[in-house]
Amino acid sequence: MVTALEVVEGIKSGNISCEELLLQIYERIERSELNCFITLNKEAAVREAREVDKRREEEEYRRKKLLGVPVAVKDSISTRGIQTTCASKILTGYVPPFDATVVAALKKEGAIIVGKTNMDEFCMGSSTETSYYGPTKNPHDLTRVPGGSSGGSAAAVSAGETILALGSDTGGSIRCPASFCGIVGLKPTYGFVSRYGLIAYANSLEQIGPMASTVTDTALLLEIVSAKDEQDSTQIKIQNNASTNYCFSWLNGTRNEREEIKGMTIGVPKEFIEGSSPEVERSVWDAIHKYEDLGATYGEISMRNLKYALASYYIIAMSEASSNLARFDGLRYGLRTGKDEDWHTTFSRIRSEGFGEEVKRRIILGTYALSAGYYGKYYLKALKVRTLIKNEFEEALKTYDILAMPTMPFVAFKLGERIKDPLSLYLADVNTVSVNLAGVPSLSIPCGVSHGLPIGLQLVGKHFEEDELLKAAFVYEQNIP
Amino acid sequence: MDVKIGLECHAQLLTQSKLFCSCSTDYHNAEPNTHVCATCLGLPGALPVVNERAIRYGIKVALALGCTIQPKVIFYRKNYYYPDLPRGFQITQYEFPIAFNGLVRIESDGGKEREIRIKRVHMEEDPGRLVYRGTIDTATYSLVDYNRSGIPLVEIVTEPDLKSPKEARIFLGKLRSILEYLGVFEGDLEGAMRVDANISLKGGERAEVKNISSYKGVEKALSFEITRQKNLLRRGLTVQQETRHYDETRGVTLSLRTKEFEHDYRYFPEPDLVPIRISNRIEEIRREIPELPDEKKLRFIAQYSLTMEHANALTFDRHIADFYEVVASKIDPKLSATWIADVLKGELNYRSISMREASKRISPDDFVAMLRYLKKGVITERGATEIIREMLDSGGKPEEILRSKGLASIGSDEIEKAIHAVIKENEAAVKDYKAGKKEALNFLVGQVMKHTRGTADPKEVRAMLTRKIDGEI
Ligand SMILES: [Zn+2]
Numbered sequence: 004m005v006t007a008l009e010v011v012e013g014i015k016s017g018n019i020s021c022e023e024l025l026l027q028i029y030e031r032i033e034r035s036e037l038n039c040f041i042t043l044n045k046e047a048a049v050r051e052a053r054e055v056d057k058r059r060e061e062e063e064y065r066r067k068k069l070l071g072v073p074v075a076v077k078d079s080i081s082t083r084g085i086q087t088t089c090a091s092k093i094l095t096g097y098v099p100p101f102d103a104t105v106v107a108a109l110k111k112e113g114a115i116i117v118g119k120t121n122m123d124e125f126c127m128g129s130s131t132e133t134s135y136y137g138p139t140k141n142p143h144d145l146t147r148v149p150g151g152s153s154g155g156s157a158a159a160v161s162a163g164e165t166i167l168a169l170g171s172d173t174g175g176s177i178r179c180p181a182s183f184c185g186i187v188g189l190k191p192t193y194g195f196v197s198r199y200g201l202i203a204y205a206n207s208l209e210q211i212g213p214m215a216s217t218v219t220d221t222a223l224l225l226e227i228v229s230a231k232d233e234q235d236s237t238q239i240k241i242q243n244n245a246s247t248n249y250c251f252s253w254l255n256g257t258r259n260e261r262e263e264i265k266g267m268t269i270g271v272p273k274e275f276i277e278g279s280s281p282e283v284e285r286s287v288w289d290a291i292h293k294y295e296d297l298g299a300t301y302g303e304i305s306m307r308n309l310k311y312a313l314a315s316y317y318i319i320a321m322s323e324a325s326s327n328l329a330r331f332d333g334l335r336y337g338l339r340t341g342k343d344e345d346w347h348t349t350f351s352r353i354r355s356e357g358f359g360e361e362v363k364r365r366i367i368l369g370t371y372a373l374s375a376g377y378y379g380k381y382y383l384k385a386l387k388v389r390t391l392i393k394n395e396f397e398e399a400l401k402t403y404d405i406l407a408m409p410t411m412p413f414v415a416f417k418l419g420e421r422i423k424d425p426l427s428l429y430l431a432d433v434n435t436v437s438v439n440l441a442g443v444p445s446l447s448i449p450c451g452v453s454h455g456l457p458i459g460l461q462l463v464g465k466h467f468e469e470d471e472l473l474k475a476a477f478v479y480e481q482n483i484p
Numbered sequence: 485m486d487v488k489i490g491l492e493c494h495a496q497l498l499t500q501s502k503l504f505c506s507c508s509t510d511y512h513n514a515e516p517n518t519h520v521c522a523t524c525l526g527l528p529g530a531l532p533v534v535n536e537r538a539i540r541y542g543i544k545v546a547l548a549l550g551c552t553i554q555p556k557v558i559f560y561r562k563n564y565y566y567p568d569l570p571r572g573f574q575i576t577q578y579e580f581p582i583a584f585n586g587l588v589r590i591e592s593d594g595g596k597e598r599e600i601r602i603k604r605v606h607m608e609e610d611p612g613r614l615v616y617r618g619t620i621d622t623a624t625y626s627l628v629d630y631n632r633s634g635i636p637l638v639e640i641v642t643e644p645d646l647k648s649p650k651e652a653r654i655f656l657g658k659l660r661s662i663l664e665y666l667g668v669f670e671g672d673l674e675g676a677m678r679v680d681a682n683i684s685l686k687g688g689e690r691a692e693v694k695n696i697s698s699y700k701g702v703e704k705a706l707s708f709e710i711t712r713q714k715n716l717l718r719r720g721l722t723v724q725q726e727t728r729h730y731d732e733t734r735g736v737t738l739s740l741r742t743k744e745f746e747h748d749y750r751y752f753p754e755p756d757l758v759p760i761r762i763s764n765r766i767e768e769i770r771r772e773i774p775e776l777p778d779e780k781k782l783r784f785i786a787q788y789s790l791t792m793e794h795a796n797a798l799t800f801d802r803h804i805a806d807f808y809e810v811v812a813s814k815i816d817p818k819l820s821a822t823w824i825a826d827v828l829k830g831e832l833n834y835r836s837i838s839m840r841e842a843s844k845r846i847s848p849d850d851f852v853a854m855l856r857y858l859k860k861g862v863i864t865e866r867g868a869t870e871i872i873r874e875m876l877d878s879g880g881k882p883e884e885i886l887r888s889k890g891l892a893s894i895g896s897d898e899i900e901k902a903i904h905a906v907i908k909e910n911e912a913a914v915k916d917y918k919a920g921k922k923e924a925l926n927f928l929v930g931q932v933m934k935h936t937r938g939t940a941d942p943k944e945v946r947a948m949l950t951r952k953i954d955g956e957i
Contacts, residue, residue, distance in 0.1 A: 081529040094528070101522050103529060198756075202528040206755035235531055236757050323755055326563050329572025330526045334628070343625075346567050373563070373750035382752060 004163045007072045007220040014059055014071040021052040021059075021071035021115070028073055028117060032164045037140045037149075039159040041078050042086045043118035048073070051115050067113030069227060074109055075165035077156050078119040079126055080211060081200035082106050085116065089202045090124045090134035093331045093338045093357025103200020104235070105169060105211050105228040112227050117165045120155030124359045125328065126171060126204040128152050129179050129432055132422045133361045140418070141183060143456055147415040150180030156214050157184040166215075167224050171201055173209040174316055175410075175435025178447035181214055182410035182459025185449045187221045187476065188214040192467050193442035194239035196225075197232035203327040205320035206237075208439040218448065218477040225469060239467075264478045265298030270403030274309040275434050279412040286451030286458040287409045290479065294407075297478060301407070304399055308391045312437035313429060315388035318372050318381050319440075325369030331357065361425065389440045396441035400465045405475055408434055410447040410459030434461060444469045448476045450483075486686035487710060489652050490603075490644035491702075493659060494637045494678045496610065497541045497668050502634035503609045504532030504575065511631035512673060516615065524634035526570030531756050534559075538607065538636035539582075541668040543762060543769050545638050546583035546605040548662050548776060553583045555763040557607070559754040564747050567628050568612040576639075578751045581606030582762070588642075589778060590658045591796070592651050600655055601643040610635040613675075619733075632675070638668075644682060649706035652681065656699050657800070661777045665802045671699075672838040681706055685713045688723030693737050696730045705730040708737055780805055788817035797825035803839035804829065810848035815855050823855060823868070831872055846875045854882040864941045867891035891939060899945060902935040903952055914953060925949065 005013070013019030029045050055071040058064045076082060079089050081099040083106075088094040102110070109116070123133040131154025132138040139154040141147040142162040149158040153170030157180030160168050170177040172190035181188025189212045196211045203209070213224035231240055271291060276284055291301050333339045333353035340356055343349050358366070372381040399406060412431060421428050438445040443463055450460035460479075464472040499509055505523035522530035539557065546553055560578035586602030612630040616623035640659065646652045660677065663669035670676055678697050683706055684690040691713070696705050713723045727746070728737040775783070777799045784795040784805075798808045798821060811820040828851075832842055854871050857863045863871070863886065874885045886892060906928055907914055917924040925946070932945045 081527075087528075089528070097528075099522075099527065099529070101527075101530075198529075199531050200529040203756075234533060236533055237755075322752060326561050326573050326750070326752070329563060329565065330528065330570060332565070332567075332572065334567055335525060335570065336527070347565075350565065370750065373752055375748045375750075378750070378752070 004216060005166065006217050007069065007166050007215065007223055010072050010166055011068070011070050014055060015065060017059065019071075021055040022049060024071070025049050025052040025073060025115065025117075028164060031162070032118075032159075035162065035164060036145060037142055037158050037162055037164070038137055039120055039139055039155040039162070039164050040075070040118040041088055041090060041121050041134075041136050041155070044082075044085055044116045045118075047084075048115050048117060055113065055115070064113065067111075068223065069109060069167075070113035072114050073117045073166050074114045074224075075117045075120045075156055075159045075168040076106060076109075077153050077168070077170050078122055079152075079171050079202045079204070080106060080169060081202065082116060082119065085119060087119060087202070088135070089126070090122045090136055091331075091357065091359065091362065092135040093333070093353070094336075095135075095338055097337045099200070101200065103211075104197035104230070104232040106200065108227050108230045109169075114167070114227075117159075120153070120159055120168060122155055123152035123176075124362050125202070125324070126152040126173050126176055126209070127324070127361050127365055129175060129428055130416075130418075130422065131155060131180070132418065133359055135359060138418055141415045141456075143185065144415065146417055147456070148183065148418055148420075150183030150411070150415060152176040152180075153188075153214065154180045154184075157181050157186055157188065160184070160186045160214050160216055167220060168214040169211055169224075169228065170214050171204075171209055171211050172435075172439070173205050173320060174439050175432050176209075177212045177214060178410045178435050178445060178459065178461060179432070181447040182449075182461075183415040183457065185452075185457030185459075186214060186216050187218055187446065187448050187480075188212065189221050189225060189446040189469065189472070190438065190444060191225065191229065191469060192239075192444040193439075194237055195444070195467065195469065196229050197235040197238050199232055199234040203323070205323040206327065207323060208316070208320060218473060218480045221446070222473045222477075225473075260474050260478045261297065261481075263474060264294070267294070267299040267405070267475065268403045269294055269299055269301040270304045270399050270406045271301055272304050272306040272309070272399065272406060272408060274306050275406075275408035278433075279409045280414070280453075282451075282453035283409045283411070283413060283458050286453070287407070287460055290450040290460045291407055293479065293482065294475075297482060302403065304403070306395050306399060306437075308388070308395050309433065309437055311388045312392055312440060313433055315385040315392065316432075316436035316440055317368075317429060318385035319389065321365045321369030322372045322382050322385075323369070325366045325373065328358075328362070328366055333357070364425065392437055393441045396437075396443055396463070397465075400443070400463075404464075404471060406463040408461050408463070410434060410461035414453050414456035414458060438463055442466065444472055446472050446476055448479060450479075487647055488644040488684050489646035489649070489706060490682040491640075491642045491646065491652060491655065492680040492682075493640045493642075493656065494608075494610075494680075495545075495640070495659075495663055495669050496673070496676045497538055497636040497638055498670060499535055499538050499541065499636055501535055503535050503538050503607070503636035504634055507634065509635055511635070514631055516627070516629035516631060519631040520633065524570070525630055526572075526633075532575060532754075534757060534760060535636065539760060539762065540765070540769055541636070541666075542582045542605065542607045542638050543766065544666050544668060544773060545640070545663060546586065547766070547770050548666055548773055549583075549586035549588060549602050549605065549640065551583035551586035551602060551605055553762065553766050554580060556580060556759045556761050557582050558759045559607075559757045560751045561754050562608075563750045566611065567626070568614055568630075568633070570612065570630060570633055574609060574611060575754055575757075576608035577606035580759070588655065588658055588662070590651070590654050592654060593648070598645075598651070600645045603641045603643050605641075606639050608637050608639055609633070610637050644684070649703040649710065652706055653699060653703040656702055658777070660699070661800050661802070665774060665776050667774070670840065672840065681709075683709050683713070685710065685717060685723065687717055688713055689725040691723065691725070691737075692727045693730050694727060694740065697732065701730060701732055704735050705737055708735060712737065777802075777805075784808075788812055788821065790818070790821050794821045794825045797829060801839050803843060807839060807843065807848055807851070811851050811855070814848075814852045816859070819855060819859070820851075823872075824851070827869060828872060831869075831876055835876060837876075842876060845879045846872075850875060850882055857882065857886065861941075862886070863891050864939065866938050866942070870938075890937065899932070899936065899940050899948055902932050902940070903945070903949055906931045906935060907952070917953060 130148040156168035332350040
């Protein structure tokens, strides 16, 4: 499979036909049993690909950093003129009149939108099984889940149904499927990437992030989507951000990461490894020892507040979700069924028909947590725990350059195996959700295989030091057989 | 009867764009749903961005009401379902409003000065608007217009310090006056001020009357409530804590919901916005606050030697005060005060138009020109009133109206001629007057005025008539 950088090079030099590349990809998608996409953008994509082939030598086109690169976009991200459903029945037929800032940035750099990828409904899940459009399957084993909620994006990258993909990560939704599908996925620092156009699940936790088959491609995509945006007040506008423009220096050999990584310190929090399957634990330790071989040092640490992370995360996420999802009433867009009756009856019917079971569960729990008399007991307390967890991460990252741990405690599980037991699904998210609570950046990189199923190593860095994470991941990637 | 009234006043701020998006706020004459975007329609993924100017206006209002400004403001979500609310929540403020603890002085019944405490001032967005074909009772469906969605509102909450419906109306008038002085509000725009009123009588629970949308409506709704609550208490029944709706056309309040069905708004901080520090801007904004009605009133009394009544009447409406000051700078301030406070204002009230609207037709210079004619005796007081009316109704300059309506007052020889004719035609009346019937003189003056088509000065006519008839005796 070619990388995004190879595609850009190939198209610019005329060695790759963008149209042929797109046609190959659509052929693969059409033959596929994975169900990675909800909506395809074939006609427009192929037309744009022809345009790229025709104009590739023009100065304007030569400057584009993603010229002709196929990118799959998670269906939680608004795309002008392309149906955007968040994998929910309630948004069936909704076509946004505007592009998310990240999508506009992709287009500006010449990327081509392949289609909209499958996901857990409104990002609520970690297996892509709650989608109204049916589950996506894991390319490594069709009987297993791809992880979630950005399961379609991860499976599509892994199976060559796209070159790059965008996901969104509220509590692990990029890293979990990256881990299960054996690709690289990065959740940026909260406030690094504009959320304008991302259909909100839990605004204070989520970020859009890149998913790719290599670290360099991940860095390239991150650089494009982290463009500054006045439309998102929560984006932190940092001058001369060191995190941008990294991958090109690696490529033209101006940096020697192998040298830079010498002396790097890695913190390994034991609470994040306990409870993992033996294969996962072994692979993660192998990776840490690999870093040791490369000149880094590690130390084991303890993060005691981790045990409160799940409760805090789910209370905050569900509370915000219960409010975010109130707008879906069928009045202005989306599902409209039956005959119109009075307002209350009509919107209640549309919501009860339009939302899936998991979404309803979280709306009800979130509504409860925010109710008078419970707000202080649940929501405010969850915010306090969040501060504790954030402090604990910051403390650990004062001593260590990065932290390393398993992304998921186990490999991809069977379709249908856990969906009936939501609590066991929630529990699997503990390593990823705590990172969202802390707001720090984190990526998942493949670090081994168990019975043919990928295992993910999660690296966590300091606020706005995506650069360090990518560097560490890049060196690891270059030095494994 | 011991009555306690507290008001929550929502005033639309006159910014160019909405509170959280760049849509125009100039929606009053626009086609429905033309001033909308992804943000104010609440489309999924669209985010709010705070309009800095609206915050400045809010701070200005709070400062003018003597409030203590808070160092930072935080927006919250108020969650409830209603079709005019496109996100299913309103972005408003809760725990960290712009300001607390202000004070407004009003002149209550009989000129007694009263202090009304302001509890808090905060910002929020207006919802859209429901539109009915026909009336709310007969329409089979309602339509939603989101042009209003996201218009910046400042909410001003009083303590329950008001003691009567009339006082509530006086307070609102004063509030309107202050907001207009600040240049952040236009009270005569439809829906510019909407009020929720809390009212309780001694021995009863508090009722909240929602969404009163006119200044007069507040007094009517509260009067109705007092009567209703009094009747309940008199009959030994209890006044329940409840939310009531004011039906403007019927002038009654109707129960909307009782306490146990009160909404739980599930307030929590708006995660799409960050806290805004305002402490560093307060002094700069304070310097922008103009002279307010109370200060202006005192200055008018001192500077122009006006009576309290005139000073009150002239300073209530900023547009009238500004108009007056231009006129008074060019011609006798006391004469100007009489003609603006007593005559012009009366004509505006009669026509139910504001000075702001009227100033499109009548400029201070026109008014000065008119007063000059009057002072020189070119026109009579009646002619002057006629010119004001004509300017308000049809426009035009005083000199044109003077000519086209033949309002120039006539010389005494012409009055002489008219008196001569009237005496000749009304011998009986003259006889009555001579016999001591004083009211006969009024009739004769009227006849002379008729002859001169009102261009004579009635005082002069009266004097000449008496001299003439008395001289004959
Ligand atoms: Zn708008």
